[in-house]
Amino acid sequence: MLENLFIVYAIFAFFSLGATLGLFTRGQKYHAYFTYIPSVFASLLTIILSLAVFSSENTHLTFFNVQHLFDFEIFIDGVSAFFLLIIGLISFAVSIYSLSYSKKFDDKKNNSALGMLFNVFIVL
DSSP, X not given: OXXXXXXXXXXXXXXXXXXXXXXXXXXXXXXXXXXXXXXXXXXXXXXXXXXXXXXSOOEEXXXXXXXXXXXXXXXXXHHHHHHHHHHHHHHHHHHHHHHHHGGGGTTTSOOHHHHXXXXXXXXX
């Protein structure tokens, strides 16, 4: 249960790292690697999280509470694990494909915003 919480934190961290590096490596030669490699790792962790929930029982993760007014919790059951698996597989495939696809447009336009928006879209 606690290891699933660390996996969720790592997923958010890798997608956030990819989004941040996408902006800060703007115009550099290898910015596609800095943007999409963290999203590849986050996608693999998403697949691992979904398979971990499939192999065990439902997961209830509590992140924090604010003055006992509300708790920020995530409940992952079989259906949500299935959709996490689908999102993880698709984002993994798109991340791998984007490594070569974004190199085509390096000479024409600066596409670092594309990588940043991809990572932000997946993490939300």
